[in-house]
Every structure is written in C-alpha cells, then in structure tokens.
Amino acid sequence: MNDLSAKIQRGLYAPGEKLPTEPEVMAEQGVSRTVVREAMSRLQAAGLVETRHGVGTFVLEPPAPLAPSDVLATNLTISDVLAMLELRISVETEAAGLAALRRSEEQLALMRRALDDFDENARQGESSVDADFQFHLQIALATGNKYFEDFYRRLGVTTIPRTRLDISKFMPEPTQTYMVRLNLEHRSILDAIAQKDPQTASAGMRMHLSSSYKRLRRAIDLADQQDGAA
Numbered sequence: 001m002n003d004l005s006a007k008i009q010r011g012l013y014a015p016g017e018k019l020p021t022e023p024e025v026m027a028e029q030g031v032s033r034t035v036v037r038e039a040m041s042r043l044q045a046a047g048l049v050e051t052r053h054g055v056g057t058f059v060l061e062p063p064a065p066l067a068p069s070d071v072l073a074t075n076l077t078i079s080d081v082l083a084m085l086e087l088r089i090s091v092e093t094e095a096a097g098l099a100a101l102r103r104s105e106e107q108l109a110l111m112r113r114a115l116d117d118f119d120e121n122a123r124q125g126e127s128s129v130d131a132d133f134q135f136h137l138q139i140a141l142a143t144g145n146k147y148f149e150d151f152y153r154r155l156g157v158t159t160i161p162r163t164r165l166d167i168s169k170f171m172p173e174p175t176q177t178y179m180v181r182l183n184l185e186h187r188s189i190l191d192a193i194a195q196k197d198p199q200t201a202s203a204g205m206r207m208h209l210s211s212s213y214k215r216l217r218r219a220i221d222l223a224d225q226q227d228g229a230a
Contacts, residue, residue: 003029004039008048008059015061019049038110041137042130044156051153078216081161085213088159089206091151092136096189096205097198099142107142108194111135115186122179133157135186139193139205161212185211 004025007013020028025036040057043049051057099107118131136159140152152159185208192201 005043005048008043013059015059017059019057019059021056034106038134041134041153044153047157082213082216084155084159085161085209085216089209089213091148092139092209093202093206095139095143095148096193097202098145098148099139100193100196100198100201102144103142103193103196107138108190111138111142111190111193114138115183115190118179118183118186122176122183128179128183129157129160132160132182132186135190139189142193161216 004013004019013019019025022033022036022040025031025039026033040049040051043057044051047060049057049059103111114131114134118128118135121128121131133156137149137152140148143149185204189201189204189208192198192204
C-alpha cells in the first residue's frame with residue numbers, strides 16, 4: 001500500500017485527481033478492505049488526500065512548508081490550537097469510554113500498531129504525527145458511531161498540535177523525553193480500552209489532552225507577560 005503514497009509523491013497522481021476505488025485497489029494489490037482503509041487513513045493523516053463522502057478520494061495540493069517563525073509569530077495560532085484541544089477534550093474523552101465498551105480485537109491491534117509505529121518513529125528521530133493521528137482515529141472508529149469517525153477524519157492531522165506549532169519551544173524537557181512520555185500516556189489509554197474499562201479510558205484521555213492544553217496555556221501566558229514587560 002506504500003505504492004499509492006509513492007505515486008502521489010512522484011506526481012503520477014496529480015492534485016485534484018481521483019484515486020482508484022477501494023475494490024480496485026483491493027483487486028490490484030491483493031489486500032483486504034481493512035488494509036485499504038487503513039492506508040487511505042494514513043494518506044489523509046499525511047495531508048496527501050481528502051475523502052469526499054459518496055464521491056471518492058482525491059489528491060490534495062502539497063502544502064507549502066511553514067517555518068517555525070511563521071507559525072509562532074502570533075498568539076492567534078496558539079489560541080487556535082488551544083480551542084482545538086478544548087473541543088478534543090470534550091469529544092475524545094467520551095470516545096475513549098465508548099471505545100472501551102465496543103472495541104473489537106482487530107481495532108485493538110490497530111491501536112497497538114499505531115503506538116509501536118510512534119515509538120519507532122521517535123527512536124529514529126522521524127515524525128510521529130501519522131502514528132499519533134492513527135491511534136486517535138482508531139479510538140474514534142472503535143466507538144461504532146460514525147459521527148465520531150467523521151469528526152476525526154474531517155479535522156485530520158490538524159488535531160495534532162505538533163502539525164501547527166513547534167511544540168519543542170514550549171517543553172521544559174528534551175524532545176525525545178517528551179515523545180516517550182506522550183506515548184506512555186497513549187499506552188495507559190490503550191490498556192484501559194483493552195481491559196474494557198470505560199471510566200479509566202475516559203480519565204486517561206482527559207488527562208492526556210488536558211496536559212497538552214495546560215502546557216500551551218502556560219506558554220501563551222508567558223508570552224503575554226513578556227510582551228507586557230517589553
């Protein structure tokens with residue numbers, strides 16, 4: 001399934017072009033529908049494609065890279081991320097609890113794979129955004145409620161603060177240490193979902209997202225103080 005990503009990145013599928021349908025990809029590559037859907041989710045997470053319900057999946061224009069100075073220039077960007085985290089706390093706390101009650105063994109395996117990928121990417125010094133997105137998406141899917149899935153798919157990787165801010169600017173610890181701690185929080189949520197413990201899963205998700213919110217809230221308050229002292 002990496003073939004689709006490679007073709008997009010090489011320009012064999014142009015921006016705006018429709019990708020083959022799920023049955024076409026299944027027949028061409030000899031894989032299951034689950035594998036195809038997971039691959040499409042990864043392409044979405046990478047910002048390479050968008051899915052229009054009832055129409056198909058289309059290649060996106062590659063985003064122009066932003067320098068950290070561009071996205072950190074104003075508090076507006078940080079405030080926007082804070083607003084997103086507020087929304088995620090309310091929605092994903094409930095999603096984690098429902099996932100603990102409704103998840104399948106296959107969905108649980110996909111969550112584990114996402115966190116293993118997260119660890120591997122962190123060890124290699126590579127981006128873990130895709131794996132992070134996949135973990136949270138699989139929780140949304142495990143609720144069995146299509147509206148949780150729609151919510152997460154439509155927002156895509158913009159739900160992950162690291163795609164919009166240089167988070168290292170706000171961390172009192174080395175990036176590698178932060179990434180390890182972040183995935184330990186993920187694994188605590190996963191453990192509760194695996195044990196079908198909705199209360200612990202919800203609490204773990206709330207703690208996980210609230211920690212990010214509080215860290216960024218402190219950052220914006222500090223920036224305000226510095227502006228006032230200037």
